[in-house]
Amino acid sequence: MSDLLSVTRAMELVLGYAGTFGTETVDLEMAAGRVLQQTIRAERAQPPYDRVMMDGIAFRYGSDLPLLSHGTQRAGAPGQALPEGAACLDVMTGAVLPEGADTVVPVERLVRDGRMVRFEDGYEPRQGQFIHRRGSDCAAGTELLSGGRRLDGPALAVLAGNGHAQVSVSRIPSIGIVATGDELVDVGGPVRDWEIRRSNEYALTGALLSRGFNCIERSVVPDDLPLMMAALREQLSRHDVLILSGGVSMGAFDHVPRALSKLGVERVFHKVAQRPGKPLWFGVGPEGQRVFGLPGNPVSATTCGVRYVMPMLLAGQGLCRGKTHAVRLKAEAELIPTLTRFLPVRVGHDETGQAVAIPYPMPTSGDFSFLAATDGFVELPRGEGMAPRGTVALFHGW
Amino acid sequence: MSDLLSVTRAMELVLGYAGTFGTETVDLEMAAGRVLQQTIRAERAQPPYDRVMMDGIAFRYGSDLPLLSHGTQRAGAPGQALPEGAACLDVMTGAVLPEGADTVVPVERLVRDGRMVRFEDGYEPRQGQFIHRRGSDCAAGTELLSGGRRLDGPALAVLAGNGHAQVSVSRIPSIGIVATGDELVDVGGPVRDWEIRRSNEYALTGALLSRGFNCIERSVVPDDLPLMMAALREQLSRHDVLILSGGVSMGAFDHVPRALSKLGVERVFHKVAQRPGKPLWFGVGPEGQRVFGLPGNPVSATTCGVRYVMPMLLAGQGLCRGKTHAVRLKAEAELIPTLTRFLPVRVGHDETGQAVAIPYPMPTSGDFSFLAATDGFVELPRGEGMAPRGTVALFHGW
Structure with missing residues (x-):
């Protein structure tokens, strides 16, 4: 068996055909978990204004106390001007710092008497405190996200915060899962003594969905060469990737390699020095379809799916980091x-x-x-x- | 600040209200990533018959050679009987072991002359080889899956292989994400100098979706007590869980705790000895709605969402293991x-x-x-x- 392909070499061959499945633009609402395919830069300086960080008052550091409050600077309102003298404005977290103010004192530290405001005994504010300075996080145009990353919560927040209601992401390939094996029956129906329920397609579906590949069609083909060819021709025309299970061993009824070959799917390799999963088959269709022939045994099929198919699909999304x-x-x-x-x-x-x-x-x-x-x-x-x-x-x- | 609630105690309080969101029955096709809520036992012995593990021939160990092949035992067909004498049947992987046979020789080891079959020189089969014995994996009724686990690929395969076309899983709670803050504008529209785009709801949505919580409604309420109350009343009537961000600080316009209190949401705690996220608010509504008031700052909101909301939601699914x-x-x-x-x-x-x-x-x-x-x-x-x-x-x- 020493002349069998090594796992490392087989993986190199598979990844050599990973290529890309293109990009598409999706609404931000639909982008969670997708793989970004554009560079995102800061729409504006962040924060875009000198931003008040605490509820309280804003004043000019060094003013005589008490301060006279001239009203409220609400969040979401244009910045007001702080009047001259011993003046302050009530401010809300997230508001624009009023023009002329340079320091914020939080509400917990204030003692009020009508519109007159002083600080609690012994409290000494630092000049400039509780102000999140315009541009202190980043300047406008700063690169915030680069392509090839999954859109998790923080990345989605960056997209939203910078005005990207739509975003360019890797297209999710269309994947056909094809079961073979005349002993296999469906989950819902009756099962006779010599039959087994189909399960590989569910194991593969679970692996695909947990990695964000949700464009899946499942089908079954019989162990009969002409029927199999007709079904596989149809599947090849519909999908970027086919994942077959069963029919890749040495038996007289293992029609999968033969059927694929007749359909113009070029074999890249058959058999790898591994257990389970030795009969693994991989080839490339006439229009570049990636075609995996997984062994039919459930442990083999699931293992080969995770070891070869998933890394290829992730690489095709532009991601290198899997589970x-x-x-x-x-x-x-x-x-x-x-x-x-x-x-x-x-x-x-x-x-x-x-x-x-x-x-x-x-x-x-x-x-x-x-x-x-x-x-x-x-x-x-x-x-x-x-x-x-x-x-x-x-x-x-x- | 030493009288503030500790993180550990706050988490205990939150988890004390995790409860459950009930169970529901879903089709197996829709069950990937869901949390199982029933015990799954083997439908039949596994394998359900003495199963041929290699393509080749099945024969009676010790028969004189050569063997006469009497035809083919296909997978998916009832078991045939092996004739007496120096006989064999061609067998396929997955087929029933023919009655009377006890050993399988793989096709690579066979030398054929018409229907006569012998083994390659020096090949010595072991009696009983390449047969996956009936019941060797498990007996009928063996517990295969228990409740409280996520349905990954192998678990879905077990469900399919044991005839569960439908499965009982934890119900996914309906979650309302409510943004407050008059300085906030939507991702798609224009933004003025004193405004900021809403992003917390996207960060929270990303965290929720990556954990399988896909029943989400997003809304915005203004910093005005009567309007906020009307909006929150509506949201409380529609959801099991509300996640608010903003409006939980000390300011005059931080109406969230007041509005919730007036709507009968009982405060469990307000403020935790943590940074970021000190103003965190948590309460329980009149019909058991879990209500989180997250601070509005993006890092605080995202952090508190992951530290408190997600563990509560996962516990409510019956899962203890998060990220x-x-x-x-x-x-x-x-x-x-x-x-x-x-x-x-x-x-x-x-x-x-x-x-x-x-x-x-x-x-x-x-x-x-x-x-x-x-x-x-x-x-x-x-x-x-x-x-x-x-x-x-x-x-x-x-």
Whole structure:
């Protein structure tokens, strides 16, 4: 098996075809979780005016006390002028600092007698206090966001605060999930003794949705070459990416590679030195469609989906950071001499912030029942014997 | 300030009102990311039959060679009987093991001459190999999923594989986000020198959506008591949770606590010993509505949203695990003697899997422009001087 493609090389080949799925403009309301594809600069200086930071009064530092309040500078109103002399204006948080004032005293420190205002005993304001100075956060035109990042809460706030009611983001590719396997029946119907319910499409859908890929069509094709070809031709015409599961092994009824080849999908590789997931197939269609043929076994399909399909899709969005980071194994784990091992694990952080992974070896790659107890898998390089407790490995989250 | 409520106590009070928002039944297609609220048991033994694991032939171990192939056991077909004598059946991955066979030899190991089949030179099958035994993953009725977990890919696959076309999940609460502040204008329109664009509602929306809370209505109320009361009465009648921002300070125009009180929303607390976010207000409405009054400053509003609102909402779904774990500071950070400090950070994992946080102190709590460069914040307990590099702190992700 040493002539099989390595995981690293297979991933390089897949990422070489990641390309891009283009960009589109969406309303800010719909942009949460999308990947930004433009540079966002400050619309104005931030803050755009000398901004009062506390409810209280604004006055000219050094004025004689008491101060006479000449009214209120509300937030959302143009700045008033502070009259000469021992004067102040009541101010609200967020208001413009009145012209002529240079210091704010919060309401908790004030003692009032009608319109006359003084400070509580012993209180000494600092000149300039509680004023958020115009432009102190940034000048107009400062770069605030750059392309290739997910739009989380703070980024959405920056877009809103700088007047971007619409925003350019990576287009989400259209993805077809295609199940094969005549033993498979749907979740809703009856199931006979020799049949199994289809589940891979749900595992893949879950992985896709949790990464923001929500343009998904699911379909089923039979293990029959002409019927499969007709169905796959249709799917290829509708989607940027096809994710097939099943039918990529060596059997007489494993029609997937044959059908794809006849449809002009060029094989990039078939089989990778890994377990589970050795029969993985990857190719590129006549119009650049990326086509993955995942093994049909549920653990294999889910693992290959997370290890290959998701990174390719994320790279196609312009993102390099997925659900991946280093972890330390909490128990030893058996290595495979000739194959990279993908070992399901439960992960967490200990009380010092060290990421740790508890191995959950699955008895067979057909056993998905207990995969739901795990958070993802670690990638163990080929090797002899055991990887000891404490080994650092790369974790991939479901 | 030592008589202010501690962060820990404030959180306890909030969680004390988390309660539940009920359950609902949804189609499996719509269940991704939802929180399961039922126990899922194996519909049948898994696998439900002795399942062939490789494409190849099935035979009776110890038969004389060559074997005569009597046809094909396809996947998705009832099990055939293997004839007596030196017989085999071609088998597909996923097929039922033919009755009378006990061993599978993969196609790569076979040498064929018409219907006669032998093994490649020197190949010695193990009796029972490549058969995934009925019930070896689990017996019928085995508990596979329990309530209170998010439905990720593997969990969705378990639901599908066990015939759950519909599933009981936590109801997502209806959430009203209410902005106050007369200086605030909308993202799409013109903005005058003394005005600022509304951004908190977008930051909160991003945080909510990334946690699966997609039942959100946004509205704006003016800084005027009667108008605010009318608007809040309407919002209270429509939502399980209200998240207000602004209007909770000490100013004459900070009408939020007054308006809520008049509407029968009982204050649980006002002000917490924390920075940013000291003016945080929390109360409970006449029909159990949870009402948060967040400070209007963007950094304060976003931080309080993540620190208090999100954990309450997640607890109300039956989840205890949020975007929270321990990290080590990569640089020293100044403590505040009387207040818990929420310090924005960028986080990552080093090459050993240690979670690390780089502090990004914000100049003021009004400065949100650079918050978008961070991943969340760490929580530093009140204290004197500096927390040294390497300090372990709790991280909360945006």
